[in-house]
Amino acid sequence: MQLPEIDALILEMARQIKPHLTAESALVGIHTGGAWVAEKLSELFDVPLPFGTLDISFYRDDFSRIGLHPQVKPSHIPFEVEDRHIILVDDVLNTGRTIRAAMNELFDYGRPASIRLAVLVDRGGRELPIEAQIVGAHLKLAAAQNIQLNRGESGRLSLSLHEKTA
Amino acid sequence: MHKNPQLNKHGELQHLLTIDGLPAATLRHILDTAESFLNIAEREVRKVPLLRGKAIFNLFFEPSTRTRTTFEIAAKKLSADVINLNIGTSSQSKGETLLDTVNNLSAMQADMFIVRHSESGAAHLIARHVEPHIHVVNAGDGRHAHPTQALLDMFTIRHYKQDLTRLRVAIVGDMLHSRVARSQIHALTTLGVPEVRMIGPKTLIPTCAERMGVQVYHDMEKGLKDVDVIIMLRLQNERMRGALLPSAQEYFKYYGLTAEKLALARPDAIVMHPGPMNRGVEIESSVADGVQSVILSQVTFGIAVRMAVMSILAGSEGGEQ
Structure with a gap:
């Protein structure tokens, strides 16, 4: 399967985001891949957008099954969430569970005016009623396949496909 | 192989009982x-x-x-x-x-x-x-x-000093009765602190101290020289009743942390204490409340x-x- 070029996807996301930008907009990327995408996005607008990151480890719904993620990173939201128009950014949208956790965490920072979801890749497979308003690409993948965003040493982003390990 | 009762079969922490033996x-x-x-x-x-x-x-x-x-x-x-x-x-x-x-x-x-x-x-x-x-x-x-006390002490040291592998740390006081000191020494050595000093009177330092990898000092002024971190232990008043110590005043004279003694450590040395403090027994008030004290950060x-x-x-x- 031919995987799309990241730079083109991010430009496409920026094009879709632009009409919705206001003085109260801010980007929040989900660790780790979503934070990389949000960082790239934040450089593409005329006015630099406030930019934060979320680690959703403390909000996951599978904690009692698999325990705490071995590498939790601090969440960092350097602006008031109250009354912001938040653009929540992730790399891959699949079941929607990560997004549910991220929204719960965001609300513990304050009550945003709105949240839009922006993803690099929507691969389908939703288990919750969650949809992205901004999508770089829709990909049809088999349930047994994983798609992953990687960052090279130069900061270059690329996608790769893996078979899911049981 | 000896199994660590704190770890499950995957090597994950199941209980936290002691620092001793944890990777x-x-x-x-x-x-x-x-x-x-x-x-x-x-x-x-x-x-x-x-x-x-x-x-x-x-x-x-x-x-x-x-x-x-x-x-x-x-x-x-x-x-x-x-x-x-x-x-x-x-x-x-x-x-x-x-x-x-x-x-x-x-x-x-x-x-x-x-x-x-x-x-x-x-x-x-x-x-x-x-x-x-x-x-x-x-x-x-x-x-x-007292493993969580030792861990919060390590967190505090790392917060202020970043790299633990270049530090000189002095623990001052009653090590004989202190579960805090024992756990601190295990944590410091496990995390690679190269020099741990134990300062106190002969009656309050166990004979096994040197086997735990610490250097023992009975003279506080020598022991504090050039250290990066000073951890004061609480002197338990009940110890005073036995023959181990003459009096609180006497103890303060030899092992209380005063501004003059603190000046022997490195200028950026931090002062720690697990609490509750006996002001005027193991630590002078002006030091406990001074700029080098991180005692309240330890609590947070x-x-x-x-x-x-x-x-x-x-x-x-x-x-x-």
């Missing part, structure tokens, strides 16, 4: 996780839902206000339900055994026990006895160990570190080792 990676994982809990205090909602629906029992067979309170705050910030039991005053005085007490509490659907006891090994005994899904944290047992960091310990334990799989 450096496990200690670092706890400290790194605590880092993520630190900034929750700055949010509008100062708690996370991680342990929602879990019941954490504070079992204090020996009184302690600060440790019990910080465990309680930590558990509440993780959204757990906390039940405080000061057992010294109830069932034990009616003749119930330790394990009977624990059995009864387990039947009340406990998920975790935080145990403080005057007997060394009490938390180990409980950990061996409880059902596999229950986790045990040692909050101080006799003269043996203690909450984040205990949140990390509880969430790592609660997330580890129970079962046979």
